[in-house]
Amino acid sequence: MLRVGVIGLGAIGREHLDIYRNLPGVQLTAVADARFPGSDEFGVPSFGSTDALLGSGLVDAVSLCTPDDIHYQDSLSILEAGVHLLLEKPVSTSAEEAENLVKAAESSGLTVMPGHTLRFEPKYLTAHRLVESGHIGDVVHGYVRRNNKTSVADRVKGRTSVTFFLGIHDIDAVTWVAGRRVTAVQAMETTQRTSDGGQAVAVTANLRLDNGGIIQLEAAWGLPDDFPTDIDARLRLVADRGELSIDIHEQGMRAFGDTLGYPVPVAASMYGKTQGALHEELDAFVRAVRGEIPLPITMREGADAVHVATAIDKAIRTGSVEEVTYR
Ligand SMILES: NC(=O)c1ccc[n+]([C@@H]2O[C@H](COP(=O)([O-])OP(=O)(O)OC[C@H]3O[C@@H](n4cnc5c(N)ncnc54)[C@H](O)[C@@H]3O)[C@@H](O)[C@H]2O)c1
Structure with missing residues (x-):
């Protein structure tokens, strides 16, 4: 049994919790959240901080699901404690x-995986796989888009930009799908702000790929x-021998009725067990910890996405084309 814990029991942390409870060979043994020290709500010991959870010695692996801007110190503490990390x-x-996290992960000998769910x-x-196997050729141009609701921005309370919270998914996805790195960016944001006034409502950016293509x-x-x-996401790539597009808008299903919410959730539990992309992510993390599969995504790739997001937010401030510096 792999003993796992979840730190940060907000929107996504609670999904991690449900999934770990359903994964074979995994035992949820502890949780932590600044809001729930000592709570008996979760059926396992509940601590008020990462350090308290680590000090208990109850976990071999954790998901760190705290806000974007405070991942760093807790990640270092987790690795120092010899605990595998899904960040x-x-x-x-x-x-x-x-x-620094890439270095800490590489020298730790632990399984450390960024949670890029796409x-x-x-x-x-x-x-x-279609691009990697050469079916559509070399990517020339395309677009990625991720639109979410105002309540998501309200939840984040101005702590992180929309580039880092949402755009990072597509920065990672489009570079991984295209098999290309971003070399330079230009970007703009709206003057309209989120309800707390802390962040722009929308960001658009042009990304230059290392083969000369643009996204x-x-x-x-x-x-x-x-x-x-729930979410309106697209990816479209035109390559020199083909084209591909993904549309995550209707989730491939539509249902109307005066007693129905919309969309009908397509990632609901399957006969009592969780399913969907996040389930696959956590399952892959656990299998990587056990050495059953190679690590599906490395901290180097997670850091590379951060470098592109950093360049986008810088380009918004400077109004110039910004080169992406990788290390
Ligand atoms: N993979 C995905 O699809 C996906 C989706 C949503 C969010 N996320 C990421 O997950 C993380 C959490 O996002 P969220 O939307 O669940 O946020 P959230 O605000 O809903 O939850 C964060 C939780 O962390 C707790 N917390 C804050 N500071 C803490 C501390 N120092 N120690 C312990 N607990 C602390 C808060 O009390 C809260 O319960 C973010 O990094 C976000 O970008 C990923």
């Missing part, structure tokens, strides 16, 4: 911290809360 995206909101979404994995990125959390789908 929610983005690995950090600072390029320097991301590089890597575990079958459509994106298929797109990656347009749109990251936004401005959809009204009653917009009839």
Whole structure:
């Protein structure tokens, strides 16, 4: 039995919790959240901080699901304690911290995986394989988009930019699918701000790829809360011998009725067991800890996405084309 814990029991941490409870060979043994020290809500010991959880000696591996801007110190403490780490995206909101985390992960000998969930979404994995196997040729141009609701921005309370919270998914996905690195960016953000005033509602950026291709990125959390789908995401690539596109808008299913929410969730439990991309991500992490599969995504890749996001947010401030510095 691998003893796992979850740190940060907010929106995504609670999903990690449900999934670990259902994974074979895994025992959820502890949780931590600054809001729930000593709580008996979770059926396992609940601590008020990462250090308290680590001090208990109850875990072999953890998911760190705290806000983007405080991943760094806790990640270092987790690795120092010899505990395997699934680190929610983005690995950090600072390029320097991301590089330090790569070094700490590589020297730890532990399994350390950034939680870039699109890597575990079958459509994106298929797109990656189609490009990798040469079916559509070399990517020339395309776009990625991720629109979410205003309530998501409200939850984040200005602590991280929409580039880091949402855009990072697509920065990682499009570079992985295209098999290309981003060398330079230009970007703009809206003057309209999130409700707390802390962040722009939307960011658009142009990404220059290392083969000369270009990608347009749109990251936004401005959809009204009653917009009839949870997330509106697209990826489209035109290559020199073909084209591919992914549309995560309707989730491939539509149902209307005066007693139905919309969309009908397609990642619901399957006969009592969790399923979906996040389930696949955690399952892959656990199998990598056990040495059954190679690590599906490395901290180096997680840090590379941070470097692109950092360049985008810098380009917004300078109004110039910014080169992406990788290390
Ligand atoms: N992979 C995905 O699809 C996905 C989706 C949503 C969020 N995320 C990522 O997951 C992380 C959490 O996001 P969220 O939306 O669940 O946030 P959230 O605000 O809903 O939850 C964060 C939780 O962390 C707790 N917390 C804050 N500081 C803490 C501390 N010092 N120690 C312990 N607990 C602390 C808060 O009390 C809260 O319960 C972020 O990095 C986010 O980018 C990933």
